[in-house]
Amino acid sequence: xxxxxxxxxxxxxxxxxxxxxxxxxxxxxxxxxxxxxxxxxxxxxxxxxxxxxxxxxxxxxxxxxxxxxxxxxxxxxxxxxxxxxxxxxxxxxxxxxxxxxxxxxxxx
Amino acid sequence: xxxxxxxxxxxxxxxxxxxxxxxxxxxxxxxxxxxxxxxxxxxxxxxxxxxxxxxxxxxxxxxxxxxxxxxxxxxxxxxxxxxxxxxxxxxxxxxxxxxxxxxxxxxxxxxxxxxxxxxxxxxxxxxxxxxxxxxxxxxxxxxxxxxxxxxxxxxxxxxxxxxx
Numbered sequence: 001x002x003x004x005x006x007x008x009x010x011x012x013x014x015x016x017x018x019x020x021x022x023x024x025x026x027x028x029x030x031x032x033x034x035x036x037x038x039x040x041x042x043x044x045x046x047x048x049x050x051x052x053x054x055x056x057x058x059x060x061x062x063x064x065x066x067x068x069x070x071x072x073x074x075x076x077x078x079x080x081x082x083x084x085x086x087x088x089x090x091x092x093x094x095x096x097x098x099x100x101x102x103x104x105x106x107x108x
Numbered sequence: 109x110x111x112x113x114x115x116x117x118x119x120x121x122x123x124x125x126x127x128x129x130x131x132x133x134x135x136x137x138x139x140x141x142x143x144x145x146x147x148x149x150x151x152x153x154x155x156x157x158x159x160x161x162x163x164x165x166x167x168x169x170x171x172x173x174x175x176x177x178x179x180x181x182x183x184x185x186x187x188x189x190x191x192x193x194x195x196x197x198x199x200x201x202x203x204x205x206x207x208x209x210x211x212x213x214x215x216x217x218x219x220x221x222x223x224x225x226x227x228x229x230x231x232x233x234x235x236x237x238x239x240x241x242x243x244x245x246x247x248x249x250x251x252x253x254x255x256x257x258x259x260x261x262x263x264x265x266x267x268x269x270x271x272x
Contacts, residue, residue, distance in 0.1 A: 004174045007166060016163060098145065099138045105266075106134045 001087045002079050010079050014070040025060075048107055052100035059093035062086060114198040123195035133196055140189035144262065146182035148255050150175050155255075158224075158248025160239050168234040168244070197269075204269050210261035217254045220247060 005013060036043045043049045066086040073083070117123050126132045156162040157171050194201050201207045224247040233241055 004178065007170050007174070095142060098142055102138045102141055103134060 001084050001091075009073075010070055010083070011073050014067065014073075018067065043104070046104055046107075048100050048103050052097055052104070055093055055097050055100065059090060059097065062093065063090050066090060110202070114202055117195050117198040120195060122192065123198070126192055126196040133193065136189050136192050140186055140193060143182045143186040143189065144259070147179055147186055148259060150179040150182065151255055152252060154179075155248040155252040158240060158244045159252075160245060164239070165237040167237060168240060169229075170235075172229075200269050201265070204265055206261045206264035206268055210258055210265070213254050213258045213261060217251065217258065220250050220254065223247065224251075 002010075008016070066083065069083060069086070073079075079087075126136065153163070153175055154168070154171055157164070157166060157168055163171065224244070228241070228243040228247055231241070231243070234244070239245075
């Protein structure tokens with residue numbers, strides 16, 4: 001969204017965080033699987049959990065295309081409107097995922 | 109003195125509302141978690157740089173200028189929502205070991221940050237890429253350790269007491 005960190009190009013930020021983000025996603029997947037296996041009924045029968053999983057898939061698809069777009073970005077060029085919009089969308093999606101994750105404990 | 113404070117919070121209109129409304133506590137907790145995640149994520153960026161483990165070509169002063177405003181806004185929101193959550197069950201939180209540990213750790217995190225900004229950062233050598241003085245590396249390590257412990261204690265509160 002180009003709201004912060006302008007000392008680096010988008011390509012540089014992407015390079016800096018790509019591997020760390022992917023590693024964190026694997027940890028989330030592994031720990032999420034363990035928690036689901038521990039209480040499958042509580043999770044799988046909960047409609048908020050299902051909504052969260054749909055949001056995760058949609059977010060990962062958008063983030064994948066955003067990542068590919070950033071890989072092709074020229075280091076000295078500012079972000080285009082499409083990149084800023086996709087970044088905003090991914091941020092909103094992650095807020096939604098975190099919100100749903102917390103609400104699983106209270107409702108469903 | 110602490111008893112009268114806890115009683116006043118417990119009998120406050122906002123405390124009673126959060127304790128009784130089925131939607132209030134979960135929504136405030138969602139905002140608390142999101143803001144705390146933002147605090148930790150933004151501080152982690154700076155801490156990894158201080159330790160020399162990442163972003164070594166990003167000068168620390170520039171990084172703190174761009175990141176810390178986000179950290180402070182998120183921290184203020186986390187503190188406000190944390191206070192609201194506390195008001196729903198002040199006696200319960202005050203008697204919870206994980207809660208007390210979290211408060212002590214927050215104070216230690218603040219102390220570590222104050223020493224870094226007032227002593228280490230003013231000592232110079234921060235506006236260059238590459239390795240930083242030992243004081244900066246230690247401050248980064250202490251900070252990330254304390255914040256991980258704060259998150260662990262925060263999660264543990266949820267396992268050791270009912271919210272209201």
